[in-house]
Amino acid sequence: MADTSLEDDIYIMALENAVKHKAVPRAGAILGMVMGTHPELRSQAKEINALLPAILKKVEDLNPDQREAELTRLNPDAIGKMHEKKERVHELPALPGAEKGVVMRFAPNPSGPLHLGHARASVLNDYYVKKYGGKFFYRVEDTDPKRVDSEAYDMVVEDLKWLGIGVTDVVYQSDRFEIYYEYARKLIALGGAYMCTCDNEEFKQLKLKKTACPCRDLPVEEQLKRFDDMLAGKYNDGEITMRVKTDITHPDPAVRDFAAMRVLKSPKHPRKPEVFVYPLMNFSVTIDDHLLGMTHVIRGKDHIANTRRQEYIYKYFGWEMPHFYHYGRMSIDGLELSTSGMRKGINEGLYTGWDDIHLGTLRALARRGIQAEAVRSSVVDIGMGDTDISFSWENLFAANKAVIDADADRYFFVPDAAEIEVKGAPKTEAHAPKYPNKPERGERVLSFAGKVLIPQKEIEAGKLLRLKDLFNIRISANGTSAEYAGDSLADARKEKAPIIQWLPAENTVPCELLTPEGVQTGCAEPDVLKYEGRIVQFERIGFAKIDSTAGGKAVAYFTHR
Numbered sequence: 001m002a003d004t005s006l007e008d009d010i011y012i013m014a015l016e017n018a019v020k021h022k023a024v025p026r027a028g029a030i031l032g033m034v035m036g037t038h039p040e041l042r043s044q045a046k047e048i049n050a051l052l053p054a055i056l057k058k059v060e061d062l063n064p065d066q067r068e069a070e071l072t073r074l075n076p077d078a079i080g081k082m083h084e085k086k087e088r089v090h091e092l093p094a095l096p097g098a099e100k101g102v103v104m105r106f107a108p109n110p111s112g113p114l115h116l117g118h119a120r121a122s123v124l125n126d127y128y129v130k131k132y133g134g135k136f137f138y139r140v141e142d143t144d145p146k147r148v149d150s151e152a153y154d155m156v157v158e159d160l161k162w163l164g165i166g167v168t169d170v171v172y173q174s175d176r177f178e179i180y181y182e183y184a185r186k187l188i189a190l191g192g193a194y195m196c197t198c199d200n201e202e203f204k205q206l207k208l209k210k211t212a213c214p215c216r217d218l219p220v221e222e223q224l225k226r227f228d229d230m231l232a233g234k235y236n237d238g239e240i241t242m243r244v245k246t247d248i249t250h251p252d253p254a255v256r257d258f259a260a261m262r263v264l265k266s267p268k269h270p271r272k273p274e275v276f277v278y279p280l281m282n283f284s285v286t287i288d289d290h291l292l293g294m295t296h297v298i299r300g301k302d303h304i305a306n307t308r309r310q311e312y313i314y315k316y317f318g319w320e321m322p323h324f325y326h327y328g329r330m331s332i333d334g335l336e337l338s339t340s341g342m343r344k345g346i347n348e349g350l351y352t353g354w355d356d357i358h359l360g361t362l363r364a365l366a367r368r369g370i371q372a373e374a375v376r377s378s379v380v381d382i383g384m385g386d387t388d389i390s391f392s393w394e395n396l397f398a399a400n401k402a403v404i405d406a407d408a409d410r411y412f413f414v415p416d417a418a419e420i421e422v423k424g425a426p427k428t429e430a431h432a433p434k435y436p437n438k439p440e441r442g443e444r445v446l447s448f449a450g451k452v453l454i455p456q457k458e459i460e461a462g463k464l465l466r467l468k469d470l471f472n473i474r475i476s477a478n479g480t481s482a483e484y485a486g487d488s489l490a491d492a493r494k495e496k497a498p499i500i501q502w503l504p505a506e507n508t509v510p511c512e513l514l515t516p517e518g519v520q521t522g523c524a525e526p527d528v529l530k531y532e533g534r535i536v537q538f539e540r541i542g543f544a545k546i547d548s549t550a551g552g553k554a555v556a557y558f559t560h561r
Helices: 003-021 029-038 039-060 063-076 076-084 116-131 152-162 179-191 200-208 220-231 281-291 301-317 339-347 360-365 372-382 393-407 489-496 526-531
Strands: 102-106 134-140 169-172 193-196 241-244 259-262 277-279 296-300 323-327 411-413 417-423 429-431 443-446 451-455 465-466 472-475 481-484 509-515 520-525 533-538 540-550 556-559
Touching: 003 029, 003 039, 003 063, 003 116, 029 039, 029 116, 029 134, 063 076, 076 281, 076 417, 076 443, 076 540, 102 241, 102 296, 116 134, 116 152, 116 296, 116 360, 116 372, 134 152, 152 360, 179 259, 179 277, 179 301, 179 472, 193 220, 241 281, 241 301, 277 281, 281 301, 281 472, 296 301, 296 443, 301 323, 339 417, 372 393, 393 481, 393 533, 393 540, 393 556, 411 451, 417 472, 451 465, 451 520, 465 489, 509 526, 526 533, 533 556
Parallel strands: 102 134, 134 169, 296 323, 417 481, 509 556
Antiparallel strands: 193 241, 241 259, 259 277, 411 520, 417 451, 429 443, 465 472, 472 481, 509 520, 533 540, 540 556
């Protein structure tokens, strides 16, 4: 592979990693960055991997000051951003046994698109793979057909790509049923599991009484026969369950002889319609974590009981457990996060789709202008402590503002616009900067010819207003017109007149601003039609992403102030 531009890209990535972490990166970390940045090159991973030793040797031969100087020469924007954000960088704690690289995973159910809760799990794991190098598995945990949405297979991949997660390997659990059956037989043969035909309610009562069910101590031969009969279709839903033998007197009833495999003949699995015997999460996860070589597992503390269950399987097989970390619960106010709740709302017309502004999906955040970099930064700042927390929208918005502000041109949007004739004012032009203190960005020219549009809420008899970048007006007694009140900004300040946005009545475009509280209808400067898919700042209102401009009308999503 002789693409020198790609080699240059890889060299810059290696320099960025080295400067950021103050150490020469491992090949696995850079490979993960390349695959995350150029997913179309995954089929050439071996060829790219062959380039890495020579590139990393170039980085290793430079001292820290030389690396920073080289990065400044090749990518000054990258080094500039590092210095700008140095004060708010939050380093996560070191992982034990990670010096030679890590193997980690993000393993959601494909039941819908990813939301902010998923972002925490994926970003924390991705952080360490990028720091130490190694493999990062996107493992599709699709062994419960009741929780599989066929469209989610693609949606999750799209969301991970948007978030910048450096996935190196993808595994579908629905491709691994025979592996689970094989290890189920092995566990039964070891005496670590049994086939229970007790009624579920009956078993539940026995478990609560810390009493073993009659099936528990049947001979291994009978257990294996029942298992084979289950695979042969001789049992219906709920008639048989494979259970892992644990301490039947364990203080946590959820740990006592937990279920590991079941029969489910309906609904059919979208990828494997012939399958009707399914492993439950604690069994399939343990088998895969071991076979795929997981070194560290970071997940929420709602999985602590699952870790205790899975420990039994590790011990039966004599396997070494990964390092487990359980972070505290994160409550997120103001948005719907339940996948079932979101789907119900979409089906009932309450939400317009998975990217509705009222939802906590990553695609909803992206549509309103939240950047992936800000989400990742916020997640790392939150960290992986075990204390329960409330998600801070203020912190996310601050991180996002740091990313978007420099590229967001300023414009006027007048919600609930009222037309006012300004009497006695000279015809003139307002010259407003597209970006404060940066004249090189250009200016907007707004021509005043006698009438302006201002927000209806600002109209109050006798009130002095400063039209930003123009002049002062005083609202008439009847509230339908205004008098020219001079150009003096000092006079406006003396009277504490609000400085407001405005538009020439003759030159506007209709604009809708969608916010979590509802839709604001008004008018905007015509040039916003050039910004479809981009973010602007509506002065006095906040940042907004121009979503569409069809038919000469701007529809924008409110981002934040």
